[in-house]
Amino acid sequence: MASNLKNLSDFSHTTVPSGQAFKFGIIVASWNAQVTGALYKGAYNSLLKHQVLEENIISVEVAGSYELIAGADLMLAKKQVDAVICLGCVIQGETRHFDFICDAVANGLANVGLKHTKPVIFGVLTTDNLNQALDRAGGKHGNKGDEAAITAIKMADLNTSLS
Numbered sequence: 541m542a543s544n545l546k547n548l549s550d551f552s553h554t555t556v557p558s559g560q561a562f563k564f565g566i567i568v569a570s571w572n573a574q575v576t577g578a579l580y581k582g583a584y585n586s587l588l589k590h591q592v593l594e595e596n597i598i599s600v601e602v603a604g605s606y607e608l609i610a611g612a613d614l615m616l617a618k619k620q621v622d623a624v625i626c627l628g629c630v631i632q633g634e635t636r637h638f639d640f641i642c643d644a645v646a647n648g649l650a651n652v653g654l655k656h657t658k659p660v661i662f663g664v665l666t667t668d669n670l671n672q673a674l675d676r677a678g679g680k681h682g683n684k685g686d687e688a689a690i691t692a693i694k695m696a697d698l699n700t701s702l703s
């Protein structure tokens with residue numbers, strides 16, 4: 541697997557624009573809080589590291605990854621943010637529920653972004669087990685929260701450059 545070959549958060553911080561001018565929403569799911577809490581810390585700290593102001597970060601919590609869809613939609617409808625970062629962790633159980641949740645969240649978040657013409661960043665882990673999730677929430681494969689924050693800054697900067 542490609543992910544076994546490198547830290548998935550391996551990117552050059554020199555290519556990340558300053559986030560000082562931007563405002564971000566972070567929606568974090570409570571399901572698998574040990575993982576999503578680590579994703580949130582990674583994302584929040586990464587935004588600050590790239591000059592985003594604390595007062596320009598609006599964080600809200602939702603029950604599960606499926607509610608990220610409504611959370612992102614409400615955030616974009618009610619707050620003037622440049623991008624929304626959605627953080628969740630869906631872990632395979634005994635049934636096909638995993639498949640339905642993952643597909644719904646991926647497609648739902650994409651549609652919310654198109655509806656509002658704003659970047660909605662998919663920071664949702666979809667793993668076979670808890671260990672795979674922990675490896676990607678500050679473990680050997682980096683932190684998807686970091687990646688999501690960097691992506692949000694880059695997309696906000698892109699949006700500005702195209703204005």
Ligand SMILES: Nc1c(NC[C@H](O)[C@H](O)[C@H](O)CO)[nH]c(=O)[nH]c1=O
Pocket residue numbers: 569571572603604605606607628629630631632641
């Ligand atoms: N099993 C996981 C869930 N399930 C809950 C759904 O996300 C949703 O809250 C429920 O179906 C009610 O609408 N959520 C996760 O984030 N992670 C899981 O592993």
Ligand SMILES: CC(=O)[C@@H](O)COP(=O)(O)O
Pocket residue numbers: 630631632633634635636637638639641
């Ligand atoms: C992804 C889920 O909703 C899953 O964790 C639920 O577990 P199960 O498929 O055993 O009901």
